[in-house]
Amino acid sequence: MIRKFLKTTIASLLIITSAIGLSACGSKNSSNSSEKKEIKLGVSPGPYNDLFNAGVKPILEKEGYKVTLVNFSELLPSEVALTEGSVDFNVAQHNAYVKAYNKEKKANLVSIIKIPTVRAGIFSNKHKSLNEVKQGDKVFIPKDPSNAARAYALLEKSGWIKIKPGVVKTLATQKDIIENKNNIKIIEMDSSQIPRSMNEADYAVLPGAIEYMAKIDASKSLLSETLSDDLYITVAVDGKNKNAKWAQDIVKAYKSQDFKNYIKTHNSKGYWVLPDDLK
Template sequence: MKKKHVIWTVAALVVLVLGYFSFAPKGHKQGQVITVATAPGPYSELFINGVKPILEKEGYTVKTKSFSNLLNADIALDNKEADLNVDQHTAYLKNFNKEKKANLEGLVKIPTVPMGLYPGTKSSLEDLSYGDEIAIPNDPSNQARAYRILAENGLITIDKDANPVTLTQKDISSNPKGLVFKEIDSSTIPRVRSDFAFVILPGSVAYAAKVPAKEMVLKEKISDDYYLVATVNRSNKDKDWAKAIKKACQSDEFKKYLAKHNDDGYWVTSN
């Protein structure tokens, strides 16, 4: 009897184990945990709220590891201390790889908050006066983007031989309104809007400062290199979990989530 009992117990366990591996979601089958290196800004928040639930339905466990800035998050990603981050555009990624001799790669473009010109003491470009001051982000990437916005909308003219990725004030060939550009740290710009006629804010800074998108006077036409990308270590780009992230970001479920949470048009997509 004891022998029979043992046989039946073992048989039952075998059935349970086989059943689990037959029907468990792919992620659980592999015991896969995806660690997201998060940095301050709206993009990690969007991923956690909109994409994480989709991955969890597939059986993956999504955990976060918080970093004070994107640089440290990228270093962790390159060292394989994290699997993913969603806080950088392709131009930043290329520069990081070059500067740090790193091996990061973008999986898929994700929704992005565009840079824009916002009101300071004035709310309409019709009120722009000669010599008005405009606050510009002082980091090279955002600085170049800011000058492109102004040029695209006819407020300045850029030298035709200038590199659009590295624009500075020296590349301005015409400034009919005699506008004065003050280049300052982008994170401080929302606090000094009342000191300028207009200010230019990167999308993540505007989002963090709760500056409504509807206040935007001019919106950036985002080029391919400035769309945010879900980023992994290049050695992981063909892993099943990386493919699952790409699929989730492109899914109808995520598109529906974004549409529901984008009433003010804050997020833009590449398609």
């Protein structure tokens, strides 16, 4: 489903790709330099760019780097720019997305480090426990394939549904449900609409980024997803740059004590889940 989503969206970005390709001619030459001190971050809306700007960028600047932010309206154009070389890295995708993108686009993006991630969770404005679920309750979940699959995996974790054996959890759809003992009504909708629509539902599954941007307290989650390695957000670069000094300095910045201290003092609401490398 991630692959299908990427295929249809990439098709609509051909004009963008061409434009970026022209503008990237000069920037590709600069991104080949392992020692360069000016690097470009492809920025799309979400908490991970905010975290980078506040907690990592200052560390890199102390090391003499100039970080330029290149803004995009969503993640996919940022990935295209990274593939074409007009930006050097981005910090807004999980490794499952990178793999699907590479397969669809015949690209060579590489995740160089897993970073703190906000988990999807089940929330409710009407109930204080999953045990309060009753027959026919409405449950809102995201409709985009990647987040929908994660939502179905989370609903299975709650015990409300069962997914057909053998189905890859990151590809699950509503058609893969083989048991729904409470006959809950699962309604797929645009992720950004879920927070403002929660009073119309009994329960809702919120992706981590949406939960963060809507300023919903993570501690109010009735159940949070279990993050597999492929679902942690990562720093992605073109494969040819993975060993460049600037790329490894980004890795070092995330692993630094300064960044660990930042997370400790800016995680009072429990949004950020740290991968083992950063604990």
